[in-house]
Amino acid sequence: MSNTVLVLNSGSSSIKFGLFDISAAEPALLCKGLLDEHETKPRLVVKSPAGEDLFEKRREASDAASDHLFADVLGFIEGRFGDHRLRAVGHRVVHGGPDYSAPVELTEDVTAKLQALTPLAPLHQPRCLAPVRTITAIRPDLTQIACFDTAFHHGIAPPASRFAIPRRYEERGIRRYGFHGLSFEYVAGRLARIAPQLVAKRTVIAHLGNGASLCGLRDGRSIDTTMGLTPLDGLVMGTRCGRLDPGVLLYLQQYEKMSVEDVQHLLYHESGLLGVSGIASDMRMLLASREAAAREAVELFTFRAAQEVAAMATTLAGLDCLVFTGGIGEHASEIRSAIGERLDWLGVRIDAAANDAARERINDGDSAVDVFVIPTNEELMIARHCAAVLRTAS
């Protein structure tokens, strides 16, 4: 009987999952799926590794719709893969705070500590932890493991980790944590296989999805990143503002008389591509739109992404390698080329045909910088971490 791990990846715009056989050294995907809460009837879709439909279920919209869908996932797995032993559920948890720099088993106590970090990731932390409680209620015997978006960045040191506010706040944990760490860790591992000669070089990985951030790497380790204490900092995102003059927050509270909750909602849910375009947070829709405001939102996205790559090149003292990943980074060739053009002065030259075909390597022969498109796989990274935790425990 082979062992499996169910992985849940709760992002800001989607909940993805995968079931992995962890019997061999490298986890093997058995099925994958999506919990889509945005439709009028929340929907569970399960597919084979090759993308064939295996199962679909719709639920009436209600507060507990997601809970029922998680129960449906477990039910499907037990029916279809009943001859395998489900050893654990691995969760992507966005914030690990100062205490967690490695995957950890989710006891009642650990879950409560992670719940307390909600103000530092209000869009994500509750979405990451809700399935933990649902699964505990259905299967209290099942081991659950948290894998953190912050963990890969734990080694980031001052000055990159430091904010220019009084030191006493740093002592209380107010510093740059960084996110998308599971994605960066996976992509850095892939890059090391594709181009091992680049591992020691100055690399920036651009994770451009609904949330977006950059990671500067040296020797495969994160030394700087654009997100900070919270996943609001850095790049322009689907509905998040990214780097913003902190005076704007004071102005909104003092003169527009907005409450803390109003400001939080504005910055997490109403800003970014959605706020600037007034049309959509979804890059596909903006690229398809003829409206000037859509073009302007896309221009701000690429302008700011290029600015932040240049800032990251200062941390790294140069740039040898640039990698695009995430929904936008993997699929939007026009976004990659617009960012590349703005970085021409840093030696970035993207080959149009390779870029349009989304080949693995997309730089041209004259480029001083190696440029890649590497699809991320946060679910596989979580499965690897869970397999390692279970091996150590047994």
Ligand SMILES: Nc1ncnc2c1ncn2[C@@H]1O[C@H](COP(=O)(O)OP(=O)(O)O)[C@@H](O)[C@H]1O
């Ligand atoms: N073919 C495409 N062209 C442009 N953008 C795309 C394409 N496919 C996906 N995207 C964009 O990727 C973003 C979602 O990225 P993803 O990494 O899946 O998000 P999440 O943060 O929820 O994991 C959306 O803005 C979506 O429009």
Ligand SMILES: CC(=O)OP(=O)(O)O
């Ligand atoms: C941390 C973060 O922004 O995640 P996502 O891109 O999944 O929203």
Ligand SMILES: [Mg+2]
């Ligand atoms: Mg994501």
